[in-house]
Amino acid sequence: MPVRDQGLLESALARPRASAFGRDAYGSFNEKAAALTHSLARNHGLIDGNKRLSLAAVIAFLGMNGRRLTWSNDDAYEFIMDVASGRLDDIPDIAERIGLGSEER
Numbered sequence: 001m002p003v004r005d006q007g008l009l010e011s012a013l014a015r016p017r018a019s020a021f022g023r024d025a026y027g028s029f030n031e032k033a034a035a036l037t038h039s040l041a042r043n044h045g046l047i048d049g050n051k052r053l054s055l056a057a058v059i060a061f062l063g064m065n066g067r068r069l070t071w072s073n074d075d076a077y078e079f080i081m082d083v084a085s086g087r088l089d090d091i092p093d094i095a096e097r098i099g100l101g102s103e104e105r
Contacts, residue, residue, distance in 0.1 A: 001052075002048070003046060005045050006045070008043040009045035012045060015039045016036045018035070026091065030095035030098045030099040030102075031091055032061075033062060034091045034092075036054075036061055037058045038083055038089075038091060040053050040054035040057050041054035041083045041084040042083070042084065042086075050084070051080045054083070062098075066105055067102045067103065067105060068102060
């Protein structure tokens, strides 16, 4: 996947760890996953493949933390398309969808 902007990719990867005034900007695990998903899908750090990278990243993020997505391929596609298009744009809403669509492994 050709990189368009390395800085945007690094920013997206750092976003879940963001803090303000000594507090995490994204307090819950699902909010951290949502921030990562949103940034990768919307920032367009790659020339092509931003949605695929975003979905792969949230799957990996969940997996590294003992969770997995339970969505069908169609549900995962709809979710990523909603995030990428802006239909699903608020971090709490994205976090809720991730929470409803994931479980402990």
